[in-house]
Amino acid sequence: MTASHYSQPWPAPLATGQLNATLGLPGSKSLTNRELVLSALADEPSVLTGLLMSRDSLLMIDALKALGAEISIAADGKVRVTPATFDRSANIDCGLAGTVMRFVPPISVLSNQDVHFDGDAAARRRPMKTTIDSLRALGVSVTDADLGALPFTVHGTGSVPGGEITIDASSSSQFVSGLLLAAARYETGLIVRHEGEHLPSMPHIEMTIDCLAKRSVKVTRIGDSAWQVLPGPISGGNFAIEPDLSNAGPFLAAAMVAGGSVTIEHWPESTTQVGDEFDGILQQMGATIARSAQGLTITGTGEIHGIDIDLSIGGELTPVIAALAALADSPTVIRGVAHLRGHETDRLAALATEINRIGGIARETSDGLEIDPSENLHGALWRTYEDHRMATAGAIIGLRVPGIEIEDVRVTSKTMPSFPGLWHSMLGTGEIWPEIGAQ
Ligand SMILES: O=C(O)C1=C[C@@H](OP(=O)(O)O)[C@@H](O)[C@H](O)C1
Ligand SMILES: C=C(OP(=O)(O)O)C(=O)O
Structure with missing residues (x-):
């Protein structure tokens, strides 16, 4: 693929088998x-x-x-x-x-x-x-x-x-x-x-x-x-940046959707990053998680359970949880995230609109979302609202639902210009997508 392919909607790749990937992610x-x-x-x-x-x-x-x-x-x-x-x-x-x-x-x-x-x-x-x-x-x-x-x-x-x-x-x-x-x-x-x-x-x-x-x-x-x-x-000196654990979310979610394992390298032993919360949250939704010297490994079966959760401590985790909820076997309630209306876009409106557009069942509440299981998910254009986390949420759903096209995957360059390439390499599709912005 060349950079010019990014001017078209991005076909979210379907997972065709269990995952077995080890990834290094960019800094927080x-x-x-x-x-x-x-x-x-x-x-x-x-x-x-x-x-x-x-x-x-x-x-x-x-x-x-x-x-x-x-x-x-x-x-x-x-x-x-x-x-x-x-x-x-x-x-x-x-x-x-x-x-x-x-x-x-x-x-x-x-x-x-x-x-x-x-x-x-x-x-x-x-x-x-x-x-x-x-x-x-x-x-x-x-x-x-x-x-x-x-x-x-x-x-x-x-x-x-x-x-x-x-x-x-x-x-x-x-x-x-x-x-x-x-x-x-x-x-x-x-x-x-x-x-x-x-x-x-x-x-x-x-x-x-x-x-x-x-x-x-x-x-x-x-x-x-x-x-x-x-x-x-304020002292200077040498400072090392940890990998972005919020951006690890879509890759961890992928193992739950496709089944199999994904390891994120260099997961810090202790951190102030709220993405560390994915560990407990995704276990509640059905994943198994293990930490080793290599990093954090998530293993999924394809079965995803709904969750009732207050995400006020980590609103930026919401799009990943909402995408998983759309594929889950029981309802999800996400609370405590009214402030997401002032993020890159009104994320509560955007997530509800896009999940409903593809045949899911999502309702906005005053401070979050309610998402029910649906048998009717289908391919469609998944709009991105200039929001990197909307693009990656659509990619998660596209692993299972054929025909999801991400309106503008270039928005992932806000925090992860290597997203399309990393996503394909995790899936082992053999497709090489260059860093966004390297046009
Ligand atoms: O301080 C930070 O680096 C951030 C704080 C949070 O903002 P809000 O408190 O506005 O949600 C988070 O959502 C954002 O992605 C990054
Ligand atoms: C809310 C986010 O970004 P920002 O730092 O622009 O607020 C985010 O990355 O989810």
């Missing part, structure tokens, strides 16, 4: 973009290994370079970051990356010139009000269209006093993480309190704290939903 998006931000804020250079190279991380690299960081990628894949100078005006393209749009504004205030933020049309629909309000509460002037969304301009003065702010992070944990990542650079540090209905994705906040602590930043949780970061140095 969430760890990559945190380490890039902290390297740009650090007191000394950093060297990052295992960094994800995808649309979201390249956008982050460009954003940090625009703020004066020097970032070079060596032939061996190691990335060297010399901290940002924050001495220039910049135009930041956030693409559709939540981590860019929520993590970069709180550090852009360290620049003494205007920094303008915009992104894809779909990015302009994502919630940003909490970031904009936070910066204003920190005393920074922000010009926007009063829509609580991109685009906006941050008018930094080069320093921020810091102090204490209360925010509503119900629609994204990234509002908290963005402030915590920047806070050691504010004059008095920062106390961040969340007050609001929900706080999703707590493991992602723990990941932020862990990354800060590994760079000797003094950070403590001071209540159920409050954190304090003291002002102080």
